Amino acid sequence: MSRSRRIRSEAVAAWHSFLRRRTAVFFTFFFPVILVVIFGALVRTQPTDGGLFAEPAAYYIPGYLATVVLFTPLSRVGSEIARHRDDNRFEKLATTPLTRGEWLAAHTIVNVAIIGLASLLILGLVLLLTDATIAVSNSLVMLVPFVVLAVLLFCGFGAVLGRVADTQDGVIAASNTIALPLLFLSDTFITLEQLPEWFGPLVALSPLTYFARGVRAITYAPAAGEPYLGDLAVVAALAVVFLVAGAYAIPRTD
Amino acid sequence: MDEAVVATDVAKRYGDTVALDGVDLTVAEGEVFGLIGPNGAGKTTLIRALTGTTPVDGEIRVFGSGPTTVDADRIGLLPQSFSPPARLTARELVDYYGGLYDSARETDAVLADVGLAETADSWYETLSGGQQRRVCVATALVNDPDLLFLDEPTTGIDPVGRRALWELLESLADGGTTVVLTSHSMAEVQRLSDRVGLLQDGQLVAVGTPTDLIADHGGRSRLVIGTAASESAVDPLREAGFAATAAADEVVVDGVSPVEIGEAVSALAAADIGYDSLTWTEPSLEDVYLQLTGERFEGVSTPGATALTEGASEEADEGAVAGGDR
Numbered sequence: 227m228s229r230s231r232r233i234r235s236e237a238v239a240a241w242h243s244f245l246r247r248r249t250a251v252f253f254t255f256f257f258p259v260i261l262v263v264i265f266g267a268l269v270r271t272q273p274t275d276g277g278l279f280a281e282p283a284a285y286y287i288p289g290y291l292a293t294v295v296l297f298t299p300l301s302r303v304g305s306e307i308a309r310h311r312d313d314n315r316f317e318k319l320a321t322t323p324l325t326r327g328e329w330l331a332a333h334t335i336v337n338v339a340i341i342g343l344a345s346l347l348i349l350g351l352v353l354l355l356t357d358a359t360i361a362v363s364n365s366l367v368m369l370v371p372f373v374v375l376a377v378l379l380f381c382g383f384g385a386v387l388g389r390v391a392d393t394q395d396g397v398i399a400a401s402n403t404i405a406l407p408l409l410f411l412s413d414t415f416i417t418l419e420q421l422p423e424w425f426g427p428l429v430a431l432s433p434l435t436y437f438a439r440g441v442r443a444i445t446y447a448p449a450a451g452e453p454y455l456g457d458l459a460v461v462a463a464l465a466v467v468f469l470v471a472g473a474y475a476i477p478r479t480d
Numbered sequence: 481m482d483e484a485v486v487a488t489d490v491a492k493r494y495g496d497t498v499a500l501d502g503v504d505l506t507v508a509e510g511e512v513f514g515l516i517g518p519n520g521a522g523k524t525t526l527i528r529a530l531t532g533t534t535p536v537d538g539e540i541r542v543f544g545s546g547p548t549t550v551d552a553d554r555i556g557l558l559p560q561s562f563s564p565p566a567r568l569t570a571r572e573l574v575d576y577y578g579g580l581y582d583s584a585r586e587t588d589a590v591l592a593d594v595g596l597a598e599t600a601d602s603w604y605e606t607l608s609g610g611q612q613r614r615v616c617v618a619t620a621l622v623n624d625p626d627l628l629f630l631d632e633p634t635t636g637i638d639p640v641g642r643r644a645l646w647e648l649l650e651s652l653a654d655g656g657t658t659v660v661l662t663s664h665s666m667a668e669v670q671r672l673s674d675r676v677g678l679l680q681d682g683q684l685v686a687v688g689t690p691t692d693l694i695a696d697h698g699g700r701s702r703l704v705i706g707t708a709a710s711e712s713a714v715d716p717l718r719e720a721g722f723a724a725t726a727a728a729d730e731v732v733v734d735g736v737s738p739v740e741i742g743e744a745v746s747a748l749a750a751a752d753i754g755y756d757s758l759t760w761t762e763p764s765l766e767d768v769y770l771q772l773t774g775e776r777f778e779g780v781s782t783p784g785a786t787a788l789t790e791g792a793s794e795e796a797d798e799g800a801v802a803g804g805d806r
Contacts, residue, residue, distance in 0.1 A: 228582050231579055231582075232579065232580050234579065235575070235576055235577075235578075235579025235580055236576075236579075236580070238576070238579075239565055239568060239572070239573075239576040240565075242565075242567070242568055242572065243565040243566075243567055243568060246567035246568075246603075247567065313561075313562065313563035313564070314559045314560075314561050314562045314563070315562070315563075315564065316533075317528065317531075317533045317557070317559045317562070318557055318559055318562055318564075318577075318619070319580070320531070320532065320533045320548075321531050321532070321533070321552060321555045321556075321557040321629075322552050322577070322580040322581065322623075323552045323553065323580060323581060323582065324580045478533070479528075479532075479533050479534050479535060
C-alpha cells in the first residue's frame with residue numbers, strides 16, 4: 227500500500243509536470259507525426275524501385291513506432307534525472323521513503339502512458355496518410371506488451387544515460403547519438419539485405435531489433451505467422467536488465 | 481535526554497579541498513542546533529553527511545541508526561539549493577511530497593503554517609523567491625518529522641515571513657522536534673538555537689549555547705558616542721574610568737553597562753562636550769562569529785552590535801585604550 231502510494235504520488239507529479247510543459251508535449255507528439263508525414267506521405271514507399279523505402283508501407287510500422295518507443299524514454303528519463311540532479315531533488319528524495327526503483331517505476335508508468343498515446347497517434351496517421359494496412363488477428367493485441375516492454379527497456383537505458391551524462395544538454399546529445407543509429411540499423415527502416423553482410427550480427431545486438439521484428443510479425447501481413455514470442459521474450463529480458471541497471475544508476479547522493 | 485544525532489570524526493574531501501575535517505557533533509532529541517560559519521566552511525556538506533546524501537569518513541548515527549537506514553518517516557530535509565517541479569502548485573507539491581510518506585499532515589494545515597494558504601493554487605514558478613522558499617520548507621514539514629534538517633531555511637524570505645517561520649520553528653521545537661539548521665543570519669540562529677556550532681575550514685571550532693559563546697567570545701557591551709569632538713572627548717571619559725577610543729566622529733567606549741551610561745554622559749557634560757547620538761550595544765552571536773572567524777571588516781557595523789574595525793582592535797591591543805577595564 228505504501229509503495230503504491232509513493233509510486234502514485236511520484237507519477238502524478240511527473241504526469242502533471244509533463245502536461246504543463248507545452249513545448250515538451252507538442253514536440254513529443256510532433257516528432258513522430260512529422261516522421262510519418264515526411265516518409266510515409268511525402269517520400270512514399272516505392273516497392274519496385276529498390277533503395278530506401280522499397281518495402282510496402284506497412285513494413286515500416288515498427289520503425290515509426292520505434293521513434294517514440296526509443297527516443298522519448300531515452301531523452302525524457304535522462305533529462306529528468308539531469309533536472310533532478312541540478313535542482314537537488316534527489317538529495318531531498320533520498321531522505322524520503324521513496325526508493326530509486328520506485329522513482330523509476332513512476333516515471334516509466336508516465337512514459338508508458340505518453341508513448342502509448344503517441345503510438346496510437348502514429349498507427350492512426352500511418353493508416354490515414356499511407357496505403358498501409360495492418361494485419362488484423364488475435365496476435366494484434368500483443369502489440370501492447372511489445373510497446374510497454376520496449377518503453378520499460380529504454381526507460382532503464384535512459385536512467386543509465388542520465389547518470390552518465392552530467393547535464394541536460396549532455397543527455398540530449400548522448401541520447402540522439404545512441405538512438406539515431408539504433409533507429410535505422412535495427413531492422414526498422416533499412417532491411418538486412420540493404421546492409422553489408424558483416425553488419426548482420428551487429429543488428430542482432432540492438433534491443434530495438436527484437437521489438438521491430440516482433441511488431442512486424444504482428445502487424446505486417448507478409449510476415450504474419452512468423453514467430454514473435456522469442457522476440458517478446460528477448461525484449462522482456464532486456465527490459466528487466468535495463469530497469470534494474472537504471473534503478474541502480476539513479477543518483478542517491480552527490 | 482537521548483541523542484538524535486551523533487557524528488564522530490566525520491571527514492570529507494572534494495579532491496584537494498577539505499570540506500569536513502574530523503567533526504564531532506552530538507544533538508540531543510528536542511534540541512535546536514544551529515550551524516554557522518563562512519561560505520565554504522562545510523555547513524551544507526555536514527548537513528548532507530548527517531542526512532546520508534553524501535558519503536563521508538567517520539561515523540554518523542541518527543536515532544541510533546545509520547543516516548541512510550534511519551526510518552525516513554522521522555526525517556525532514558530542506559536542502560540549500562532545492563527546486564521542486566516548477567509547474568506544480570504549492571498545494572500539489574505538498575501533496576506530492578506528503579504522498580511519499582506512510583502518513584502525512586493535512587496539506588492545507590502545512591500551507592497555512594508557512595503562510596501560503598492564499599497562494600496554494602499558484603504554480604511554484606509564479607511565486608516570489610520568498611514564497612518559493614516557504615513551499616520548500618512546507619515539503620520538509622509535511623511528514624511531521626522528529627528530526628528536521630534545514631539548510632538556510634529563510635533565504636530570500638521577507639522579514640515578516642521570516643519571523644512567522646521562526647515562530648513556527650519555535651512551536652515545533654516546543655513540541656519536541658529536533659532541528660538542525662544552518663543560516664547566515666546570526667539573529668536567526670541566536671533566537672532559535674539551544675546550541676550553536678561554528679564551522680570554519682571544515683572544523684567545528686566552537687560549540688555552545690548562544691549565551692555561553694557570547695560570554696566567551698563576544699566581547700563586551702559598548703557605548704558609541706557620536707560627536708564631532710571625538711578626540712577631545714576621550715580624555716574626560718578616561719578620567720572617569722572608561723575605556724574610550726576615538727574614531728572618526730565618534731568615541732567608542734567598551735565595557736559599559738546600561739547603568740553606567742549616565743556616568744559617561746555626565747563626564748562629557750562636565751567637559752562641555754556635546755554629542756549627536758548615543759548607541760549602546762551588547763555583544764551578540766554576530767560578534768562571536770566575527771571574532772572566531774577573524775572576518776571583521778573595517779568600517780562595517782553590524783545589526784545589534786557595532787563591530788570594531790581591525791585598526792581599532794589593533795590600537796586596543798597596543799594599549800591605546802587608557803583607563804583600563806571597569
